[in-house]
Amino acid sequence: MPVEAELKARVRVPGAVERGLGERAVARVEVYRDTYYDRVGGELGRGDEELRIRTVEGVGGRRTVLTWKGAAVDEASGSKPEYETEVADAEAAHAILRGLGYVVWIAFEKRCRNYEFTAYGREMLATLVEVPELEGTFLEVETLVEEAELGAALEDVRAVMGELGIGAGELTTETYTGAVAERRGRGASGGGGGA
DSSP states (O other), X not given: OEEEEEEEEEESOHHHHHHHHHTTOOOEEEEEEEEEEEOTTOHHHXXXXXXXXXXXXXXXXXXXXXXXXXXXXBTTTTBEEEEEEEESOHHHHHHHHHHTTOEEEEEEEEEEEEEEEEETTEEEEEEEEEOTXXXXXEEEEEEEEEGGGHHHHHHHHHHXXXXXXXXXXXXXXXXXXXXXHHHTTSOSOSSOOOO
């Protein structure tokens, strides 16, 4: 089962991290419009699962992806099994989920600068993230691996973070969904984890 080996940090000096990433790859600037679904009773959120439709807008146009993430397989990092596929019609995808009994738990926007590169023999994706409702800048570094490789992959991701000047004290398992829900006064209960 593919697992997204990912670490996330609150970035203290975004400009320095951006320069370091710029030495590795050209940034792809995109806006994500994320909608997280759950059952009325919140079963997915309680099970640490996520069901999301993401519409991505950037210079390359617009695309929509449907993602399911299972419960975390590594509590320290929050890394989860992940399946994702592009969908041709965003409205149809939303209608299908609603028709199956899912309801919107939370929706919000992420402004992202994505950098794709190879490090330690792995394809990596580093993303500088700003969520308009939250303070600060976040950095996510991830690679997709089989679960048996997770430990080694997380060490490689941690090494990339270190090369970008991110220390252990900046790492966080805080979720965007939880933080946005709290900001909106909804609390973090129910709904998906929302890396």
